[in-house]
Structures are given as C-alpha cells and as structure tokens.
Amino acid sequence: MRLLAVVLGGLGLIIVSPVCAQPSSVSQQFEAANEAYAQGQYEDAVGEYRAVLDAGHESAALYHNLGNAFVRLDRTGPAVWAYERGRRLQPRNPRLQHNLEYVRRRAELPRRGGTSSGLAALVVGWSPLLLFSIGVLALCAGGLGAVVRWGTSRAGAWRGPAIRGLIGGGVLLAAIALGTSYVQAQERRAVVVDEGAALRSAPADTAASDSTLRSGTLVKPEAERNGWTRVRLGERTEGWIAPGTLAEI
Template structure:
C-alpha cells in the first residue's frame, strides 16, 4: 500500500514538472552575454552600455564590475575603469585580475596623489575579512553556534567525568568560534555595504576649504583619484585624500564606489 502511494506521488510530481511552461530567459543574464560578445568583438562602447544596463536591472557581481572596468579601460575612460575595478574589489577583495588592472588604470592618472602606507594591522584585518563574503562568515557562525548547543546538551547527558570534560571544552570552543565568525561576518558586511569611498570623475576638480564655490581652492584633484567621503552639506562633500589632506568638493565631481 505504501509503495503504491509513493509511486503515485512520484508520478504526480513528474507530471507537474513536465507540464510546466518553459521559463523565460533572464534578461539581465542575456545583457551580460551580449556585452561579453560585444567585448570579444572589440566593440567596447557597446559592451559597456550592455553591462550598465545589466547593473540597472539589479545584477551585481565582482565579475560584472571587472568586465565593465575593462570595457572602460579599453576606451581610455580612466576614472570609469577605476570606479568599476574598485567596486569589483569591494565585493571580492582578493581578485588578482582586478587588482592588477586597477594598478594599470591608476598609472594613467595625471599627477596622482601620494598614497600613505596603511597601518599593517588594518591591512591584515582587511585581508582576513576579504577571504570570504559576509554570508559565508555568517553561515559558519551559525554552524558553530549549533555545534556549541549540541555539545552543551551532550555535557548534561554525559555519564562520566571524562565525557563531561571533553563536551564542555568543545562547547566553549565552538561558542568562541561562533562569536569570532559573527564579528567577521558583521565587519565584512559593513565593508560590502559601505558608501564612504568615491572616485573623482571630473578632470581638474577643485578641493575647497569650505562647502561653497566662493571658498578658497587648496588643490586640483586629478580625475580617477580615490577619496574617502565624510559629511555632506548642500551639495558639497568633505573628503579625505590618500595623503590625509582634507577639504570640500562639489558632489557632482565624484561617484560613490
């Protein structure tokens, strides 16, 4: 009787699957494919346009930003290529191809701003966080939390002192790892969603002492320079340069990474 019921259920499931209408193709994926074909055919302007359309439809990946950066690089659009390589590295910090191409693009910047070396522990911390995306760090935290709970239950059910000792040690170790991975997940998520860096997109943007056109100019910023954004006031953004100088720039001159 049970076998007959199972057979009928399997038959019904198979019938439903076979009767389903064909799902339409993913328009965004089609745009990416068309962009790849255009790039392969050396039509870099069309490739960039198609990649931008895919992004506008909600598709976001390190590979797509990397391809878009390449398309702009081929068109000699340095600032746009840097912006998209930076966005690719924001999602995938250890992407060697994006790192290398970003460096090549930066070499095209006229009068680049000096970059002060980053403190070693910040560089180490960023490297560790970038190993995995936030979702995987979070999944690991949940896994070790469940393991800790299971070992905790085993501790109370253990009959011998030796079993209690090992289950308690395991539960504490898993709990510590769960907390650590949660910290990694939280900080990685903050990095993935942060909007505190931007790229200067206009040539010869003026760095001002205050948030107004009438304020004194202190420097001329090169197109393609990466800056850290701070507060915003009436269409002006207070920024910090890679050499730690600060000032104000019109928000129309930059695009957030």
C-alpha cells in the first residue's frame, strides 16, 4: 500500500492543467472529480472524469487521474486503458509511464502485442486535425498575401519568398496530417477491460477457446464480425473476443 500511495501521490500536482481555457462547467466537473477522489469516492470520481471526456475535452492529466481512480477500484484493464490514452497525447509523460509500469507489474501483464513500431512510433501523440488546421491557416495566409501583392504587382504576386513559404508549408503540413491520420488508423491498439476474456477460434460463444486474456492485456484489433473482434497478441497468437470486452486506445 505504501508503494501504491507513492505511485498515486502526484495527483495534486496536475489537477488544474486539463481545465485551462475550457468552459466553467467542464472545470467544475473536473474539480468535482478531484474532490470525490480526495474523499475516497472513486466510483463518483470515475463518473465525473468520464463526464468531462463525454463533453469532448481530454488531456494527459485527465487520463492520468482517471487511471488513478481505476487503480483504487482495482480495475486493471480500465486503468491501463486510461494511462495508454494519456500516453497517446504525451508519450514521454513520466507520471503516466511510471503508473502504467506499476500496474502492469502488479498484474503480471505481458508486454508484447501493444507497442508501436516504425512510422506509428514516430507519429504517436501527433494530432492530424491540429496539423491540418495549421496547414490550412498557412495556405490562407499565403493566399491572402498573394491577393494583396496582386494589387500592386500582378507579375510578382506569387514570387515573394514569404508567400511561397506559407503556401508550400501549408501544403506540406496538410499532406503530413493526412499521412499521420492514415498511419494512426492502421496502428490500432486495444485493451482487454473484462476479467478473463476468452480468446475463441471463431466469433461465437460456442467456438473453442484456446486461452483466456487477463484484464489489461494489450492486443491489436484486426477485424470485426457481428460485434466480435479478431485480435492479434504478439506475432502468432490470434483469435476472437466477445463484444464489450475491449476498449480501443
């Protein structure tokens, strides 16, 4: 328990960071969640944190606190999911990494099957929407500058280095955003959130079950059929998992 207290002790250091520049109602929900957590009302805290997420606001600190509440409730799978979601926003966040490793060690979870590699590892945490928005703004700024120059010198409206830089940078950012979105879509990962999820040979309750996955195990979803998800664990192990047992990262 002392180790758990040390692991979760940093909650108070980040309780205000997710609510900066957000509506007051969201800030109040986040403060209510932190208050519930401080009073040991972890189920209420989870509900309030999820309400913030449902309102369309997320941050690494919010997922960190949500993961802490799940740990207090001894819900390993949802805790791993929350920490992993936070790491998508801040891959090098030391609090998230430390708590995630602690939960994995405590539950004796395997490490295989969930790590990103190649281009996916390079673009983890990037926001395609933000990149695309910046690219569009650069294109608009370049176009506006060209229009202004058109009134004074039609021949050289598009020749200015600043204008060409803005337009070229905008196109490049838009292309990077689309590429990032594609790579992230291909590199899907999910967490088993139910205890003892059976890995079956076919998408049916009557199909043979070769193994059972622990809550918190990372898998790679590959296909879906009738609500069932075919997943891969490591290089060779694959099977079907029943609906409602996975949470995608």
